[in-house]
Amino acid sequence: MLIRMPDYMTFVSLSRRYVSVHGWQRNMTPVSVLVEEIPLSLVEACDRWVQRNQGVLEVYPSKLGDVSQRDVLLLAPLKAFMEKTVEDEEVAGLLSNIGGVLDRIPNRETVLTCGDKRLVVGRQPRVMGIINVTPDSFSDGGRHFRVEDAVARACQMVEDGADIIDVGGESSRPGSEPVGAHEEMERIVPVIRTLAKRIDVPISVDTTKAEVARAALDAGAGMINDISGLHWDLEVGKVAAEYKVPVIVMHTRGKPKTMQRDIHYRSLMSEIIRYLKEGVEIALASGVPSDQIVVDPGIGFGKTLENNLTIMNRLYELSVLGKPILLGASRKTFIGEILETDVDQRLEGTLATTAYGIIRGADIVRVHDVKENVRVVRMLERMMDLNEETVG
Numbered sequence: 001m002l003i004r005m006p007d008y009m010t011f012v013s014l015s016r017r018y019v020s021v022h023g024w025q026r027n028m029t030p031v032s033v034l035v036e037e038i039p040l041s042l043v044e045a046c047d048r049w050v051q052r053n054q055g056v057l058e059v060y061p062s063k064l065g066d067v068s069q070r071d072v073l074l075l076a077p078l079k080a081f082m083e084k085t086v087e088d089e090e091v092a093g094l095l096s097n098i099g100g101v102l103d104r105i106p107n108r109e110t111v112l113t114c115g116d117k118r119l120v121v122g123r124q125p126r127v128m129g130i131i132n133v134t135p136d137s138f139s140d141g142g143r144h145f146r147v148e149d150a151v152a153r154a155c156q157m158v159e160d161g162a163d164i165i166d167v168g169g170e171s172s173r174p175g176s177e178p179v180g181a182h183e184e185m186e187r188i189v190p191v192i193r194t195l196a197k198r199i200d201v202p203i204s205v206d207t208t209k210a211e212v213a214r215a216a217l218d219a220g221a222g223m224i225n226d227i228s229g230l231h232w233d234l235e236v237g238k239v240a241a242e243y244k245v246p247v248i249v250m251h252t253r254g255k256p257k258t259m260q261r262d263i264h265y266r267s268l269m270s271e272i273i274r275y276l277k278e279g280v281e282i283a284l285a286s287g288v289p290s291d292q293i294v295v296d297p298g299i300g301f302g303k304t305l306e307n308n309l310t311i312m313n314r315l316y317e318l319s320v321l322g323k324p325i326l327l328g329a330s331r332k333t334f335i336g337e338i339l340e341t342d343v344d345q346r347l348e349g350t351l352a353t354t355a356y357g358i359i360r361g362a363d364i365v366r367v368h369d370v371k372e373n374v375r376v377v378r379m380l381e382r383m384m385d386l387n388e389e390t391v392g
Contacts (some may be wrong), residue, residue: 104322114222168206196220237286253302
């Protein structure tokens with residue numbers, strides 16, 4: 001069973017604790033909840049519950065093709081979903097699951113403990129600067145492959161306002177060949193070790209290998225960014241737990257070499273959320289605390305142009321996982337396809353994804369051009385936080 005919030009205004013109402021635009025009390029705000037894969041016997045019980053609460057029920061075939069199950073959309077007052085005493089046991093169990101999801105959605109602060117550094121997310125959007133220590137990066141063509149160049153660029157990013165620096169030693173562009181752990185460590189460890197002495201913001205290591213993650217953490221990194229969502233090397237989660245650092249769980253469809261072939265999803269957002277949920281469960285089973293997990297939908301990783309646009313528009317649906325959301329759309333191919341530009345001409349497109357992504361629920365944006373994106377974030381903060389008391 002998967003619970004989703006398919007309506008953006010519902011997400012805004014819950015995450016910001018807004019009062020209904022009609023002046024109703026919050027607990028009477030209408031809420032839409034999509035529940036996938038429920039047994040046929042529960043559909044009738046849901047129908048009776050909806051009628052008692054003056055709501056609406058819509059029933060659809062299961063997106064996964066199981067004829068014994070249905071997907072249902074429930075529309076009812078928030079108060080009804082949070083009801084504690086329901087006679088029908090099946091409905092009571094369903095409402096308990098829905099209530100747990102709704103409780104996780106409000107935009108609360110989360111403190112990520114990155115070694116000896118702390119990063120508060122949720123209060124304001126955060127900017128992660130990208131450092132690719134690779135000779136074949138899609139975005140910078142190996143411009144920061146030398147240690148001194150990578151360090152200088154990272155220090156400039158911090159000066160420009162970066163809240164996190166993400167260092168990677170293996171290209172994940174479509175079609176790229178894998179790199180061995182030893183070579184990956186040789187690329188990133190000297191950079192991380194030097195940066196740890198020079199900057200005062202957390203350093204994240206972008207890797208899918210536990211061996212590399214451990215070496216990076218020993219060198220001074222304080223966070224793990226795993227593009228496989230902990231699916232390729234189960235030891236990565238254990239390393240994060242051992243070192244007591246946060247982990248970013250990302251969705252991908254296959255390895256970089258083949259991920260753009262034969263792309264097909266039955267239900268894009270459902271499959272992304274399921275994959276991320278599995279990654280979160282792996283992290284929890286490894287001993288990573290629940291409040292030290294971040295999720296990322298994986299823009300460009302096994303997605304078409306239309307897939308990426310759908311994710312941008314429905315990013316808020318990831319809020320049902322109850323984790324901070326990271327968005328990495330900077331300079332991605334879909335921007336180039338829309339604007340018909342090369343990778344070094346995608347700044348304006350990236351800024352658009354940053355602004356829209358934050359509005360749709362992103363807590364962290366991962367970018368190449370820090371100064372420009374920080375300015376967008378600061379402007380958005382002021383506009384989104386404006387209220388009547390600040391208006392002359």
